[in-house]
Amino acid sequence: MKVLPTRCPSCNSQLKVKSLVCEQCRTEIQGEYELPALARLSSDDQAFMLEFIKASGSLKEMARLLRLSYPTVRNRLDDIIERIKLAEKSEGNEREEKL
Template sequence: MNPKLPINCPSCENALSVSQLTCSNCHTSVSGNYALPLLLQIPEEEQNFILQFFLSSGSLKEMAVQMGKSYPTVRNKLDDIIEKINQLKNQNK
């Protein structure tokens, strides 16, 4: 099992940022203070929903069948994720 990437500080709940990236091949490191990519700032469940949406070629109807949920339920979930991403996008400006 891969550890989950934390997106919030376990102490104060503020957003975490990336401070170092390392090449697994040559071990070169790059340091700085970088924001997490927008899609990594949402919970894993919502990331998985977006991935499933992409893999089903954007068909909410197909997703509803795969998930065993109604089309309106799946549509509402997508709308909620879109709203959350728009809020994050506005915060990151």
Template structure:
């Protein structure tokens, strides 16, 4: 099951309020913001993982995806801008 990141009622970002150990059932409660990576769509998370697994090679990513290098570069630039906005 995918972790929900937006409120189904008002569509604002959700925070984590509790974490629980599967072994001993200890629970930690609070109001914690999700890491930016988890705020990305599944497709965006996959893109970052693909980049990592391609050893940071946009050329290799474009080859594996069957798209041109400039198209992959544009996707990368869009992702960079989105992450900059999320972390500033």
């Protein structure tokens, strides 16, 4: 499976979606769209979040599935939350700079 790149390989800036295409009729939409917050996470973090949702948001269940301790799983989730908050903050700053 191809991995969706989220950062620019040249300058490491956040990438945006420029084009969307319909596989059925080949209609193509061009624009400049922000990636959703969850799509900006690394593939590991995305997989973790997917498992977390599938476990109904239960950290205990996640710990059991991953064979890790409860605080280890909770710390991982806290780290992801921190990264999302940082990304949102930098996105807000970028918008302000543009205005």
